[in-house]
Amino acid sequence: MKKLVILGAGTGGTIMANKMRKELARDEWDITIIDKYKTHYYQPGFLFIPFGMYKKRDVIKPKADFIPYGVELIYADIDKVDGENNKVLLQDGVVLNYDYLIIATGTKIVPEETPGLKGELWRKNIFDYYTIEGSSALADFFKTWEGGDLVLNIAENPIKCPVAPLEFVMFADAFFVERGMRDKVNIHYVTPMSGAFTKPRASKVLGGLLKEKNINIIPDFYIEKVDNENKKIVSYDEKEVPFDCLVTIPVHMGDSMIGRSGLGDDMDFALTDKFTLQSDKFDNIFIIGDAANLPTSKAGSVVHFSAEIVFENMMCSIEGRPYTAKFDGHSNCYIETGFGKGALIDFNYDTEPLPGFFPFPGIGPFGLLKETRMNHYGKLLFRWIYWHILLKGKEMPISAHMTMAGKKTHDI
Amino acid sequence: MAEKTYAGVTVNMDDEGYMTDASQWTKEVAAEIAKEDGLDLTDKHFDVLEFIREKVSSGATLTIRAIGKSGHTDIKGFYKLFPGAPLKKATKFAGVPKPSSCV
Numbered sequence: 001m002k003k004l005v006i007l008g009a010g011t012g013g014t015i016m017a018n019k020m021r022k023e024l025a026r027d028e029w030d031i032t033i034i035d036k037y038k039t040h041y042y043q044p045g046f047l048f049i050p051f052g053m054y055k056k057r058d059v060i061k062p063k064a065d066f067i068p069y070g071v072e073l074i075y076a077d078i079d080k081v082d083g084e085n086n087k088v089l090l091q092d093g094v095v096l097n098y099d100y101l102i103i104a105t106g107t108k109i110v111p112e113e114t115p116g117l118k119g120e121l122w123r124k125n126i127f128d129y130y131t132i133e134g135s136s137a138l139a140d141f142f143k144t145w146e147g148g149d150l151v152l153n154i155a156e157n158p159i160k161c162p163v164a165p166l167e168f169v170m171f172a173d174a175f176f177v178e179r180g181m182r183d184k185v186n187i188h189y190v191t192p193m194s195g196a197f198t199k200p201r202a203s204k205v206l207g208g209l210l211k212e213k214n215i216n217i218i219p220d221f222y223i224e225k226v227d228n229e230n231k232k233i234v235s236y237d238e239k240e241v242p243f244d245c246l247v248t249i250p251v252h253m254g255d256s257m258i259g260r261s262g263l264g265d266d267m268d269f270a271l272t273d274k275f276t277l278q279s280d281k282f283d284n285i286f287i288i289g290d291a292a293n294l295p296t297s298k299a300g301s302v303v304h305f306s307a308e309i310v311f312e313n314m315m316c317s318i319e320g321r322p323y324t325a326k327f328d329g330h331s332n333c334y335i336e337t338g339f340g341k342g343a344l345i346d347f348n349y350d351t352e353p354l355p356g357f358f359p360f361p362g363i364g365p366f367g368l369l370k371e372t373r374m375n376h377y378g379k380l381l382f383r384w385i386y387w388h389i390l391l392k393g394k395e396m397p398i399s400a401h402m403t404m405a406g407k408k409t410h411d412i
Numbered sequence: 413m414a415e416k417t418y419a420g421v422t423v424n425m426d427d428e429g430y431m432t433d434a435s436q437w438t439k440e441v442a443a444e445i446a447k448e449d450g451l452d453l454t455d456k457h458f459d460v461l462e463f464i465r466e467k468v469s470s471g472a473t474l475t476i477r478a479i480g481k482s483g484h485t486d487i488k489g490f491y492k493l494f495p496g497a498p499l500k501k502a503t504k505f506a507g508v509p510k511p512s513s514c515v
Binding site for chain 2: 156157158192194220222224236237251265266267293295
């Protein structure tokens with residue numbers, strides 16, 4: 001029997017388990033998937049929790065529900081991968097052999113990387129919303145908050161879902177308007193980048209939106225530490241921003257297992273060929289999703305598009321054919337802008353987000369790089385699509401590769 | 413896309429003044445580009461620039477954090493060497509593309 005081992009049963013690992021089990025004959029291939037946690041989180045839903053739009057129960061389901069029959073699911077901590085000998089070592093001493101390995105261990109926040117972030121104000125006046133605990137604690141805090149300086153700070157790139165911080169401040173604007181206390185809340189968007197977003201045209205449009213909503217952008221701010229006593233964040237070049245409520249997007253890192261296995265960079269993201277999605281170190285290891293050091297967004301859409309590439313290339317490799325799939329860095333993100341509207345961006349390694357229509361040129365129904373109600377419904381509908389179609393590795397009517405159809409390239 | 417001459421070398425640059433061909437880079441070119449931005453480069457600056465060039469040519473993503481761990485300087489020192497926006501300035505002087513800091 002040949003063996004495929006998948007590390008991580010999140011979005012990427014689960015999709016791959018479903019796709020590979022359908023393709024690989026049961027009498028020839030064993031498939032094993034390993035994760036340390038039993039709960040699958042719908043991570044895009046975390047954004048909605050602080051504002052009372054979703055509750056915890058809306059974003060969780062058991063991981064086991066999505067792993068197909070014929071795939072062995074093991075709950076365990078991974079010690080490391082021994083790529084030379086095609087073995088995975090678990091922390092409880094169990095050793096698994098593999099012919100092919102898929103790494104899908106994702107990324108996690110590491111607030112400990114920023115001094116003072118996990119100080120006495122943590123989860124009192126300082127919150128993250130990239131965990132269920134953080135977003136739930138913030139929801140409770142907002143229920144009784146009387147206002148002041150609401151500071152959102154991105155500690156370092158890359159982060160999961162680079163548009164989520166923008167969505168957060170726009171949701172916050174709408175939330176406090178609806179509660180009749182927007183005049184008591186100053187919203188600051190404090191980022192290490194030089195604008196609202198990384199890509200020029202999207203940055204211009206999104207930066208304009210923030211301005212319209214009276215959200216103050218503080219660019220080029222690279223946080224060194226949090227001063228808990230005086231309630232302010234301090235940058236490396238000694239700029240200071242005071243806060244009454246700090247919402248932090250902490251430093252993100254890959255799983256430390258990747259570092260221990262010698263497969264990663266200094267942030268424990270796995271070194272990955274950006275086109276084939278293979279490990280730079282071993283040909284029989286593929287990387288999917290946030291765990292990879294790819295120069296594209298850490299986002300569910302990227303996982304979904306790259307799943308098709310990993311699937312195709314792995315089958316090529318198994319069958320001894322040359323690789324036929326090449327990833328283009330395709331990313332597609334709904335951006336909630338508050339008050340029942342949303343925007344949508346679609347881009348890849350080489351093409352920045354452009355205005356236009358998606359997926360059908362001239363028709364939509366979704367509008368690119370502009371605010372529409374339909375985009376907001378698209379995002380809400382996506383939760384259902386995620387649980388019922390995406391995780392199960394079923395076909396979606398969106399190509400893995402980005403298309404220029406429907407995009408306008410002239411200036412806006 | 414423009415061509416400019418620094419220290420007798422013709423270099424290709426993008427609209428933001430970043431060199432588009434890293435092989436055209438010399439220390440003298442770097443010094444003149446930096447001078448335009450009002451900065452005199454010292455050996456300490458060049459240590460960092462060389463580190464950045466190495467890192468970029470190996471295909472790694474460049475972050476301020478990585479430079480802070482490079483052993484040439486810490487993050488605070490990096491800000492002192494290239495005040496304001498250190499990564500943007502340092503990459504410009506190192507003759508490598510402006511870091512997209514991911515997406």
